[in-house]
Amino acid sequence: MSDEEWERFLRESVTGAAGAPVEPSARAREVQRRLKEGAAGQEAGRAEGWRTYSPARPRRRTGWYVTGLVAAVALLGVSLFPQQVLGLFDGDDGDGQSEAPLAAESERPREAPGGEPAQRPTWDEPFRGSPAARWAEGASGITVPAAKATGWMDAAQVERALEQSRRFLVDAGLDRGVLRGERPTKAIGLLNPHQDDVQAYLRTSLSSKTPTSTNDPLLLFSRFRPQQAQLVGDVVKTRGRLSYREGRRGALEVTADVTFVYPVAPAGDRGRDADIVRTIVRREVVMSWDDPDKVSTEPGTMSLVSYTLDLTNGGCSDPTGYFTPPFDTADKQHADAEHRLDPYDRSKSVDSDDTRAGGKSCATATRS
Secondary structure: OOHHHHHHHHHHHHHOOOOOOOOOOHHHHHHHHHHHHHHHOOOOOOOOOOOOOOOOOOOOOHHHHHHHHHHHHHHHHHHHOHHHHHHOOOOEOOOOOEOOOOOOOOOOOOOOOOOOOOOOOOOOOOOOOOHHHHOEEHHHHEEOOOOOOEOOEOHHHHHHHHHHHHHHHHHHHOOHHHHOOOOOHHHHOOEOOOOHHHHHHHHHHHHOOOOOOOOOHHHOOOOEOOOOEEEOOOOOEEEEEEEEEEOHHHOEEEEEEEEEEEEEEEOOOOOOOOOOEEEEEEEEEEEEEOOOOOOOOOOOOEEEEEEEEEEEOOOOOOOOOOEOOOOOHHHHOOOEEEEEEOOOOOOOOHHHOOOOOOOOOOEEEOOO
8 A cells, every 4th residue: 555545544534534424323213213113004003203292091080970979869868758768778578577687776765666567477487577577686686885894893894794694684584494484593693692582582483383473483584384385486586785884882783674575386386377476575674783892792693673574475364483375365355455565665664664474454465
């Protein structure tokens, strides 16, 4: 290579040769790629511009508007027609009788339950046509309030006393052996053995063959004579509650107000033609859990302050120590036609009525 050619080669290496290809910039390469993709076809859609921005599509809120409109209409309907609207959700079975269970009773109701269709009870549906069809079964129908320290007891002791108070009601009014006339041993075990008047009542009422109005065991215990009546099915419906306060000498005073509904039929009578009667008993029992430092008592026992009951379809003749459901017309004739009682009305205290087991009058039930 001559000296002139070598000098030209060095000069072109620094300045670049005229007409030599120039490498495109990165931006130019990207634009060229996008143009080629657009020309190649439209499978991938239209290419976006280099400095363009596509905002996200706004979401439609039609669902929220519709929901709000429906809620507003529902609230308006409830305010204008509360019974009709709520009736759509109460479990009505089509014949006017609701099957939805009632909420637990936490306080005295203001009025009697509404009327039910006139339907006779059956062996398979012994509570048919009765408000008790929506009541709870057994002990679950007896509401126990929340416990708090009262009198000489702390909250834990009050809670235990409330549970034992309910246990007494269960042992006295729901125990199958007691309902068949057996001795209420478990219920008696919860009573203060040092309460002389109650112990005397227990001895005479459970041993006497001719009880009187003052020593009738039905004042505390539910009993049927097996030779005369039998329970229909395995369920006894209940509704009621316990309440408590501080009593005398700092005692915990518990009041139980519970209605029991017993479907019964004549002994040995079964099937479609059974004459089913509902014996309805409302008991109000006041129990005192005494301070052992102030009252003679035993641990785990309570004293009775009072016990009363309303009874319908349980017998209006002289006391026998057992409920005697009126399967025939003879016993029905003893009822006082002018003294009528709704056995499902729990809006009044038992003390407001003079109907008692063995009392001077026996009310006629307005429904059963």
